[in-house]
Amino acid sequence: MRTIALINQKGGVGKTTTAVNLGACLADLGKKVVLIDIDPQGNSSSWMGININELHKSMFNVFHDNLPIKEILHETSIENMWVVPSNVTLAAIERTLANKLENDTILKKSISPLINKFDYIILDCPPSLGLLTVNALSAVREVIIPLETKVLALNGLVTLLNTVNLVKDTLNSSLEVTGIIACMFDVRTNLSNKVVEKIKEKFHDKLFKSIIRESTQLAECPISSLPITRYAPDSRGTQDYMDLAREVVEGEKEVARYYEEDEAETSRHFDEESKEVDQQDDNDEDEIDQHSGEVESEASWQSGEEKNEADQRFGEGEKEE
Numbered sequence: 575m576r577t578i579a580l581i582n583q584k585g586g587v588g589k590t591t592t593a594v595n596l597g598a599c600l601a602d603l604g605k606k607v608v609l610i611d612i613d614p615q616g617n618s619s620s621w622m623g624i625n626i627n628e629l630h631k632s633m634f635n636v637f638h639d640n641l642p643i644k645e646i647l648h649e650t651s652i653e654n655m656w657v658v659p660s661n662v663t664l665a666a667i668e669r670t671l672a673n674k675l676e677n678d679t680i681l682k683k684s685i686s687p688l689i690n691k692f693d694y695i696i697l698d699c700p701p702s703l704g705l706l707t708v709n710a711l712s713a714v715r716e717v718i719i720p721l722e723t724k725v726l727a728l729n730g731l732v733t734l735l736n737t738v739n740l741v742k743d744t745l746n747s748s749l750e751v752t753g754i755i756a757c758m759f760d761v762r763t764n765l766s767n768k769v770v771e772k773i774k775e776k777f778h779d780k781l782f783k784s785i786i787r788e789s790t791q792l793a794e795c796p797i798s799s800l801p802i803t804r805y806a807p808d809s810r811g812t813q814d815y816m817d818l819a820r821e822v823v824e825g826e827k828e829v830a831r832y833y834e835e836d837e838a839e840t841s842r843h844f845d846e847e848s849k850e851v852d853q854q855d856d857n858d859e860d861e862i863d864q865h866s867g868e869v870e871s872e873a874s875w876q877s878g879e880e881k882n883e884a885d886q887r888f889g890e891g892e893k894e895e
């Protein structure tokens with residue numbers, strides 16, 4: 575199972591449009607998808623046909639009262655796709671939870687009962703890097719960044735990647751940026767091409783090959799309460815999001831490798847720990863000290879190198895701007 579947060583602190587870049595339509599296309603490809611709306615605007619909830627003004631229970635209750643998510647899992651008009659809704663009540667949660675202990679891992683705990691019951695959990699995040707987004711980053715393994723290609727906004731991307739790295743260092747070491755999606759690509763202008771080239775240059779293979787073109791049907795379809803695949807099945811929006819969904823599914827192998835590495839790392843860690851316990855039993859304390867010293871220096875060397883690389887990358891990004 576994959577857990578993916580769609581994140582960009584910039585508003586109106588295509589997070590919700592991607593969450594709903596990528597989700598629906600994955601569902602059409604036979605994947606079981608849960609779309610969790612953690613944006614107080616509730617845009618993906620209403621897009622999926624939920625009357626957000628009359629919700630009795632929503633993500634607010636998950637954050638505030640530890641309500642199990644399965645109690646607010648709504649079926650949708652799309653087979654294989656469920657939505658967990660939010661509305662404006664969630665706007666108060668950042669303030670309410672400000673002083674609560676472990677307030678950044680509430681979502682992680684609440685989605686854990688869903689793990690392996692679905693193929694994809696997709697989080698539609700608000701346009702900010704506040705507590706809700708940090709909860710999303712703590713809860714998922716993968717980040718996908720929808721990027722508007724109508725403006726060159728690399729500065730925002732650098733800030734976003736810094737936040738992702740901060741959460742990776744502190745709350746969620748398995749977090750990975752799976753990719754960047756070029757959204758609202760305007761085929762008539764040169765600017766969109768330039769933005770795409772720039773992203774490719776800076777972030778190499780992170781840019782998804784499938785590009786989401788600007789389309790009137792995509793802009794219209796939220797009012798229909800249907801994803802693009804049902805609102806305009808023959809449109810370029812359907813074509814682009816189906817291509818993206820296929821590319822995401824193709825990436826499953828790559829992600830499975832991460833998972834395996836992660837699991838191998840965890841079991842290696844346990845093996846080492848139990849080996850150390852055995853050695854302790856033999857009262858071979860000197861050797862243990864030496865061993866842990868080596869491991870420590872190796873670890874700090876690695877994280878130092880990674881940090882340098884990251885600093886260099888962000889430095890370059892900032893300079894560009």
Ligand SMILES: Nc1ncnc2c1ncn2[C@@H]1O[C@H](COP(=O)(O)OP(=O)(O)OP(=O)(O)O)[C@@H](O)[C@H]1O
Pocket residue numbers: 584585586587588589590591592613615617699700701757758759786787788789790792793794796
């Ligand atoms: N490819 C596209 N072609 C045309 N219009 C689009 C496209 N993608 C998104 N839009 C429109 O752009 C606006 C912003 O998109 P969307 O709501 O998906 O962004 P968002 O990042 O979720 O915004 P917010 O940060 O406010 O949650 C919406 O009106 C949407 O219909």
Ligand SMILES: [Mg+2]
Pocket residue numbers: 589590591613617698699
């Ligand atoms: Mg949105």
